[in-house]
Amino acid sequence: MTITTLDTPSATPLLDWYDRHHRDLPWRVTPGMAARGVKADPYHIWLSEVMLQQTTVQAVKPYFARFLERWPEVTDLAAAENDAVMAAWAGLGYYARARNLKKCAEAVAKEHGGIFPDTEEGLRSLPGIGDYTAAAVAAIAFNRQAAVMDGNVERVISRLYAIATPLPAAKPMMKEKVALMTPAARPGDFAQAMMDLGATICTPKRPACSLCPFRDACKALKLSDPEFFPVKAAKKEKPVRYGAAFIAVTDDGEILLRQRVASGLLGGMTEVPTTAWTARTDGETSAEAAPFDAAWQACGTVIHVFTHFELRLSIWRAAIAAKVGTNDGWWEPVTNLEAQALPTVMKKAIATAIPLAFKTSKG
DNA sequence: AATTCGTGGAT
DNA sequence: TATCCAAGAAT
Structure with a gap:
């Protein structure tokens, strides 16, 4: 029996809605599957959750499939x-996730005998x-009564309780509400139901309130303005940074690459030689900053928007007869670029200089 | 506590 | 076109 108070809506209508309208996702054990005894795989749940951090379901699906095919357990x-x-994570963004993913797998393999901890604290x-x-x-994986709050849940809760306090200040209060609502039975389905509700019904724009299992309890709906919630703090404007990238290709089709430092922006990923990315446009975006002397030719500009700044990258290209000695990089066959850990901005830069470098150019 | 960290689809 | 923002974590 779930304890409810006057201000805590029952989870039952939501769970009933979830039984009928849940999304089918590759990593998910649906209620119907669970009824046939299927258990969620903690590895699958963990992998999907890390991939889904600040990332859409659509973007995650192909990566999730490739990771599981290549690393089934x-x-x-951990042994990869x-x-x-x-390289397998390249294109998905937030690359610290991939670095920590590997560390986490190693910790589970070496310190936990290959078994994920089954408590919130252990995880x-x-x-x-x-x-x-x-x-x-x-x-989701261990049926623990844990309060799960992501961006979807924040939106649902903020509307359900008409919380006018701006995010992120309101998070602690909102998490208390989630904890009070989370049932002892089916806590994993409750969490997934809240997220499905936020993704399909209680959407940021034009929520489908008439279809919502909380329509009778929702305070924002009673106020006739669910879209007003959640209230968020104003965000800062994005500065613009400038730089140059250099694509050197030998006559036998090899390109100069190098590895970025292990931490920070695009940490540990592969890049073509670039200048520093700064707020100034003079000097640093010219061929004078190239890694070696050659007949560098300007061939365009790549504009790439990161989370907290916009990058305008001048692209320079040089066709050279033979490899030039390099301290911190290596020459890679252009035909093997797909296997490299190239973030999207670097693929755009290379595609600008070598239009046929990738099968699917997103530049 | 405020910043830093990608990318692409939807509106 | 510009803005939002998507199953956040680390520092």
């Missing part, structure tokens, strides 16, 4: 080469697992 991922994991201590992911894995 967490011990396989770092470069292989980074929370692993690399790349924060408050949300620890609660999500505990609830």
